[in-house]
Amino acid sequence: MSPSRLPLSLDWEDWFQLCCPPFDRPGALDRYECRLELATERSLALCADLGAKATWFCLGDQARRHPGLLRRIAEGGHAIALHGLTHRRAFEMDRGEWRQAVRDGKALLEDLAGTAVRGYRAPEWSLRGAAEDWWKDLPELGFRYDSSRVPLAVIGRPAWPRRPHPLAAGFWELPPPVLWSGPVRMPLWGWGPRVLPFSLVRRALETLAQEDAGTPLVLHPWELDVEQPRLPGLTLGHRYTHGAGLRGYEGRLRDLWDGFQLTTLEAWVESR
Ligand SMILES: [Zn+2]
Numbered sequence: 688m689s690p691s692r693l694p695l696s697l698d699w700e701d702w703f704q705l706c707c708p709p710f711d712r713p714g715a716l717d718r719y720e721c722r723l724e725l726a727t728e729r730s731l732a733l734c735a736d737l738g739a740k741a742t743w744f745c746l747g748d749q750a751r752r753h754p755g756l757l758r759r760i761a762e763g764g765h766a767i768a769l770h771g772l773t774h775r776r777a778f779e780m781d782r783g784e785w786r787q788a789v790r791d792g793k794a795l796l797e798d799l800a801g802t803a804v805r806g807y808r809a810p811e812w813s814l815r816g817a818a819e820d821w822w823k824d825l826p827e828l829g830f831r832y833d834s835s836r837v838p839l840a841v842i843g844r845p846a847w848p849r850r851p852h853p854l855a856a857g858f859w860e861l862p863p864p865v866l867w868s869g870p871v872r873m874p875l876w877g878w879g880p881r882v883l884p885f886s887l888v889r890r891a892l893e894t895l896a897q898e899d900a901g902t903p904l905v906l907h908p909w910e911l912d913v914e915q916p917r918l919p920g921l922t923l924g925h926r927y928t929h930g931a932g933l934r935g936y937e938g939r940l941r942d943l944w945d946g947f948q949l950t951t952l953e954a955w956v957e958s959r
Contacts, residue, residue, distance in 0.1 A: 695741040702909035706811035726908035739949035744770035766951040768806030776813035832859040851901035876905030881932025
């Protein structure tokens with residue numbers, strides 16, 4: 688066990704796959720330019736340069752379109768986990784529909800990637816609200832951990848634990864990192880590390896690594912794609928969280944992550 692260990696996760700989705708209509712509907716994959724291959728190659732190269740093995744939370748609809756790319760990720764020694772059959776939020780389905788989509792998505796990824804799928808992360812952390820207890824179905828469906836419960840308002844619950852913890856015997860919750868624990872909090876993924884002061888983020892990561900608590904870093908491949916087009920019709924909030932600080936982010940990440948041993952979430956769970 689290394690004191691500098693940090694699990695790394697990537698949510699494998701294309702640049703336009705926001706969790707709101709029309710971007711999360713099946714037709715979106717035909718409507719917008721596909722840039723997933725380019726973004727995936729950049730992410731794989733970044734991982735290779737840093738000696739990182741990561742968990743890739745993958746979408747079934749993208750896996751069907753890019754089975755070769757999915758296999759390349761798996762062959763690179765990364766772990767394949769499930770982000771959904773599509774990028775639709777869990778709580779927008781009924782429980783039976785969600786369960787079936789999770790079952791089908793897991794089987795599809797395992798078939799295409801030729802590797803076991805043990806982790807789940809709902810699109811936009813959507814095991815919340817009406818879907819707050821649905822994680823209870825995951826062990827029975829063959830999962831070892833979930834990474835969908837964020838200790839933040841709006842996209843989760845501030846009262847939820849900030850560090851990985853068992854939700855049931857042998858089943859873990861690995862929440863993403865959040866800066867600060869009071870009423871004011873920031874996500875340490877997405878726009879957070881793109882715009883917050885470098886030293887503040889780096890110190891927070893060093894603390895997480897020292898704790899070795901299994902808190903996963905989170906990256907979207909499209910965050911390395913500065914040339915991506917602008918999406919029409921976004922709210923001001925969406926435009927900011929999606930686009931702020933993209934320029935130069937890859938270089939910033941190389942410095943932010945320098946010196947850490949970046950591992951899969953599966954490796955961390957297995958070591959418990
Ligand atoms: Zn997502």
